[in-house]
Structures are given as structure tokens and as C-alpha cells.
Amino acid sequence: MAGRALYEKIFDSRVVREVLPGRYQLFVDLHLVNEVSSPQAFEALQERGLDVRFPDRTIATADHAVATRGNPVLDGSPENIRQVLKLRDNARKHALPYLDPERGEHGILHVLAPERGMVMPGMTLACGDSHSSTHGAFGALAFGIGTSQVRDVLASQSLLMEKLRVRRISVEGRLGPGVYAKDLALHLIRLLGSKGGVGFAHEFAGPVVEAMDMEARMTLCNMAVEGGARCGYVEPDDVTFSYLKGREHAPSARAWNRCQAYWRTLRSDPDAEYDDILSLDADAVRPCVTWGTSPDQSVAVDQPIPHPRSLPPDQQAAAVEALAFMGLEPGRPIVGTPIDVAFIGSCTNGRISDLEVVARLLNRSGMKVAPAVKALIVPGSRAVRQELHRRQLDTVLENAGFEVRDAGCSLCCGMNVDQLVGREVCASSSNRNFKGRQGSPTGRTLLMSPVMVAAAAVSGAVADAREVFEEHGA
């Protein structure tokens, strides 16, 4: 019998039963619950007279609808306030662990759960938010789910699922200076298309992934879903274990050795059979910027905006439409595209390492945000916010002209008071550039790495961060 990929090992270990041919009841170890996708799920429980099956396997907090200035709850819109308070009430009613924004315990669930050590190798995790794939960085299977599945997990701690196919993506070589996990993710999505991963779990492997720290791995797995994959993961290793060690909810010192010994077995077999294998040369990856309204519409920063006719025939019509919406001209360099707003944050790139490198480069260069640009740093969690403060990085960022906010999804999704206005162009470290995503129906989003956002902020226009910050490597 051929060996199994880690995906199958974890999946098999969590199968409750095969309910219908090819459809499995899959146990969910950890359920993250937010204020946007849960209210109707709680309502459905009530309609059926059901309770939450395992409250201790559930964590609730508000992230999409919180305000990042002033009081996280009360300074939201009336609708935001309703959503947050509804979640609080539902959590109380069902005795769920609730991280209360009014007590400063909040953060984006995909930032908060890992930093508290809640996500461990071999787990299954679900959350009513697409970017749940983030947690795959720990060698876990993590799924974004819809409202009726949130109901299912609340009531039964399980999901009805079919097995995915598995694609191993081996990243060889080395990422150049000034090139980050975000660039690799955007590069990969451009290669495979935004639907290229449909039906797949992506296993990220190879020397480049092994060399990444946990936060970079989270960025990579976070974006897997933008390439159409249902989830992405990395096999756990010493980097994973040392990240976890000592964190609040990680196994205690007494249980540590037992857990780590088990985690070490969570590897894909050398003779595992994959449905697809892809090998990628990291040396060819350059900083990426999107020019369209789908995350696969990107170019390397030193490239011109493509002519639709240079693209595959099935992408041309969408490209024409996207360019018209973006107001961008094919053939012109992407560098120099003026921006109005710079946003560094989100579950893709709102962690301490993302903000630290930005602070370091701004500090070293002494550069300031261009006068016409509104520049925001939104930490992924309150803990990240506090860490910025402890290391006095917030002062560095503020001195450079960034406004440093409190934790939340903020400008990533336009579901709270932080929104683009009119046709503003936003250089954004988030994950989606769909029309209207950042709150204004006509607002325009250019996705890139946090360092590239910082370069755009100081230049007033898209710029090659490697030149702006003289990051040419050792």
C-alpha cells in the first residue's frame, strides 16, 4: 500500500464515520466563532432546541466588526455593535469561552488562536471565515465554513466532508532579499490561477518553506484559499514545536514530551502518492503587486501591467473589465501607480514579524509617509499591539507617519467603520482585491507584502521596496 500524505493521516484520524458513500463525518478539534457568520447558526440551534456540543472546543471573539479606534465595540456602527453584542450574548448563553473586545482580549481569530498556542499539529479546525486555512501552518487541517456548517459544528462538533485531492508544492532554492511569503503566495496564485486549487489541499514543502518561521508559513497557508484550495498546510517540525512551547494553551511541561513525540510522527510518508506535484523555483519570485480585481491578476513589481491579449484567452475578458475598473493602463509599469491609502494588517500580514520588519526599514531609512497618503497599521491582535508598544515600535511607525490602530480586521473587509472612500486606491497587505472588498463599491485594492505597502506609502505610489529601502541582501 502506498504511503499517505499528512492530509490523509489527519483526515483519517478524525473520521467519525462514513455517512454516505464518499461523504465523511469529520470531527472538529477546535471551532473559532466570529460575530459575522455565527448569529444565524445560533438561531438555528435555538429553533431546533439544541445546545453547543463541546463548549471547551470553541472560542468566540469579534474581529470583523470591531472599531480600531476608541472603544472596540461602542465606536462601531449601530449594526457592528449589534453583531458584537449578539455574539457576546450567544457565548454567555452557551457558556463558550469569549475573548471580550471590551476587555481588550480581542484580535483576528486567525492571529489570536495561534499566538495563544491553541492550534497544534494534527488538529482539525473550522471557522466561519474563508481564511481559516491559515492554521494549516501548524500541520493542522483547517477549513473555512459557511453559516449552516457553523451550526453543524456548534451542535455536533463535526462537519460533513468529502476527501480532497492533495497537491504537494515544493518550493526550491531561496527567496531573494526583499521577497516575502506574501510574494511567494501571490506568485503561486498567478501561476495556478485563482481556481487552480479547487478540490485540493495544498501541502507546502521544500527548503524554502522549511526555512520559513511560523508567521511566514501562516501567510502562505492563509493565501492558499485565494488560489482556490480548500486548505493548505505545512508538515510540523522543530520550527513549529519551538513556536508552540510555553504558549498559553500549548501542552504543559508535563505533557510536552509526549505531545512532541506524537507530533513528530505527523509527516507525509516518503512514498505518499499525491494527486499532483509541483516544484517551484523561489529564486525567480520577485515582489508582487495585483493590478486587477482577483488575486491571480498580479505582476512582479518590475513588470508592466499586462495587455489582456497577452493573457490566456479565457482570462482576457475579465482582464479588460478589471483594468477598466482599476483605471490602469496596460503596458505601463505598475511602479508609479499613485495610491491614496496604505494598509498594513489583516490575518495575512498583521503579525508582529510583519510589523517589525516594516518598522526596522522605516527606522533605518528615516523615510516618512508621503503627505497625500493615509497610512494605517492595524495589528492583528491586541497582543501584537502591546508587543509593538513594549518594543517601542509603535513610536517608530508613528514617527514615520503611520497611524497605529487597535486590533481588528479593519480595512481588509469593509465590514466595520474603516472603509475606503469613493475610488480611493489602497496599497494593502490583505488578501482580497475583489470589487468593493474594502468598503467602497468603487474603491480599488492593490495587494502586496507589508514591506511593499510601506514602500508605496513613503513614495506615494507603487514602488519596488528593494530599491526604496536598499534591501539588496548581504
Add this chain to the structure above:
Amino acid sequence: MTGSPPIRVVRGTALFIAGDDVDTDQIMPSRFLRSTSFTGLEQHVFEDLRQAGPHPFDDPLHASASILIAERNFGCGSSREHAPQGLARWGIRAIIAESFGEIFAANCTAIGLVCVTLARADRQSLSKACVDVPDAPLCIDLRRQRVEAAGAGFACTLPEGRRQQFLDGSWDSLSLLMADPAAVEEVDARTRVFAPPPGVL
């Protein structure tokens, strides 16, 4: 609570929504997505179109209709679960169309709202009959895959897996997932050892 009720036959009167590509935004405008409840969504079904002029959903002759007839690609567009929820809460139990948006049809199935497709000519005579005689009874028989109306009968189709889910009462995922609690508890106990849940904070 071990299974959802099987759905073998849907009987009732029908109303007709004209036009191809009626998307989920028309069925349930996005401003109603932000509420924290599905309750009351029935009032907002097709709201923008209903405000623009006379609409079958406001016609007293169709007030008790439980079957919706549509043209091509009904329910295309965004995946919002609010669209089928609003229709179901209004009282719709089945939709007959020439084709459906993929995710919409899946979301309908999950709440026991039957979607069947009919050939164009058949759909045309059916919608004409329904406009001419609003109280004419209709019958969708999932066992025989037939739609019967006023003496006429048409072949209808739906994906076989979905048809089975309706017939054997397995369309409701939660009922399936609740059927074997002991098996869930076994996995819970087994997995606590190496992945301790966060527990009470």
C-alpha cells in the same frame, strides 16, 4: 432527532418569476445580509423589484403559492444563504427552472428546498398555465422525476445524489451528524490526549 423527513412529493400552487439570470442579489438584496437573524427575511424577498412595480410575490392570487417557476440560471451570483432562507420562509418549498446557479441549488438542498430543472418548452407551457390559472395545483414527484399540472406531465431532473438525499431524508446535514453521538464522543476522548482543547479561559 436522527434524520430529516424524506421529501418525495411537493404539491401546491405556483407563481412565475420571468427572466433569465435572476441572481441572489435580486432575490435578497445585500443590505439584508447584515442582520443577525434569518427571521423576517421572508418580508424582503425580491424587495427591490417589488418596490419597482407589481410583482407576483405581492399578488393575492399567489399568496399561498409554494412552488416557484423561473427561467434560466436562477439564483446565480453570490453564495448568500439568505436567498434560499428568504424564499423558504416566505413559503416556497420547490423551485422549477431551466437551470440554477450551482451554489444556490446546493444551499437550497441543505434546507430541504427542492430545485428541479425542466426543458425550455415544458417550462414555458408550465409558466403559462400558472399565469393563466393561478390556483391550478401542481405536483412535483421526485420518485418518478415528473411534474404534473392540469392533466399535462413533464419530465424533470435533478442531480441523482441530491434526489437520493431528498428521498431518504439525508438532505439535512445536521440530522446526519447528530445521528451517532457515541461515535463523536469516542473521537473527542481519543483526541484530547495530544491536542488539549483550550477549555474555559
